[in-house]
Amino acid sequence: MxxxxxxxxxxxxxxxxxxxxxxxxxxxxxxxxxxxxxxxxxxxxxxxxxxxxxxxxxxxxxxxxxxxxxxxxxxxxxxxxxxxxxxxxxxxxxxxxxxxxxxxxxxxxxxxxxxxLAPMLDEPKPPFPFLSLLVSGGHSMLVNVQGLGRYEVLGESVDDAAGEAFDKTAKLLGLDYPGGPLLAKLAEQGHTGIYKFPRPMTDKPGLNMSFSGLKTFVANTIKSEPCDMQTRANIAYAFQEAVVDTLLIKCRRALAQTGLKRIVMAGGVAANKMLRDEFAKASKTDGFEVYYPSFEYCTxxxxxxxxxxxxxxxxxxxxxxxxxxxxxxxxxxxxxx
The missing domain is CATH 3.30.420.40 (ATPase, nucleotide binding domain)
Structure with missing residues (x-):
């Protein structure tokens, strides 16, 4: 057909x-x-x-x-x-x-x-069951996927989704719309260890996510710092690092809760290089598989x-x-x- x-x-x-x-x-x-x-x-x-x-x-x-x-x-x-x-x-x-x-x-x-299901457009296709991390401009969700149409939402964003937080933080840094990819590019020139931003809702049980407070933390940091280009890059790096680390912590928690050994990532934020790199490293140390759609199928x-x-x-x-x-x-x- x-x-x-x-x-x-x-x-x-x-x-x-x-x-x-x-x-x-x-x-x-x-x-x-x-x-x-x-x-x-x-x-x-x-x-x-x-x-x-x-x-x-x-x-x-x-x-x-x-x-x-x-x-x-x-x-x-x-x-x-x-x-x-x-x-x-x-x-x-x-x-x-x-x-x-x-x-x-x-x-x-x-x-x-x-x-x-976007990763199914590529080879190899991820087999069911798996944990799906859906991260886009409007949604951040962790879903237990047992088959086509057999979905259990384990956690989701209670305010700003990850992609939305990227765009809003980019705007705070003076970047154009859409800001997410531009923030990621700016972060490539940032240095690690300069700033340490919070990992929202990781100190509480459960799998829901929140990125609004992280965005506010960044806004306050920008107000308190003389924001030259390198400082902006350092802030972008720390923000991106905080989002990626938060998502990884939540995914590890979801894998432990469900017993699943496979993560399928999708949505616009799934194109983020740091996100892919950190999950690839974690998959080797933790012993889970990770799949992504091609970049053209992320958005x-x-x-x-x-x-x-x-x-x-x-x-x-x-x-x-x-x-x-x-x-x-x-x-x-x-x-x-």
Missing amino acids: KVLGIETSCDETGIAIYDNETGLLAHKLYSQVKLHADYGGVVPELASRDHVRKIVPLVTATLAQANLSAKDIGGIAYTRGPGLIGALLVGSSMAKSLAYAWQVPALGVHHMEGHL DNGAMIAYAGCMRLAAGESTALDSKAMPRWSLETLSAV
Whole structure:
């Protein structure tokens, strides 16, 4: 089955085609970063309008890239939620319209399930079960994954997600939007041991996470220091180190709690080099496996939606054409396949 995937949950328009026999056939991604940069963050109404402008040309271009036509598509997968309601409506409206016109089933995909399964787009695919660390701009979650749709959320962010904290801290350091990658680049010039920032909620039991207080700690440090370029780099390094260390502490705790021996990392923050390096070191000393998606599948993309949708469509699932977008949607409510 060849499935067209549509992702429009926030500020990227992603279109892809996945075949359950041969794999990913084509994918296109348009980022709205330049559109939102002047505002220092995503403006929901502007995001929705830009999705409207880009979605049809991208569907056409993706079909052409795969050398396919409408008659070759066996199903449409789209991001139903969570996300910005206006942006979600653009993708879901497009998907349902195509499904109706092409007489194929449509399926609304959970955005975080898409991220969770993104490492399946690469080889080798991580086998079930595993611990999933989902770290993006809007979410930080630890999930016990026993199979497709068999998810138990063990812990999540109670305020700022890791990616959100990266972007906000970058802004405090005077970096442009989106700040996360720029902060990581600045941190490469920082020195270890200059600052020691707190590891939030690691002194308490449980697996929930919080990064708002860490961001405030950084803000107070910036106010108390003469912030030349090297000082900013040192602060960026210490902040990044604190986030990575916190995530590693929580993952180790989750592995001990569940007995799992495999970590699958996904989401935009999974592209962070220090995060990958530290988890790779820990995997050798602690004896667990670690998997990541390719960099192009870390951020929002249509390929992960096409894959997740293809798995569920192939199992006989579909979503009614009169279904509503779900800007809030619990991962644990998904059905097992």
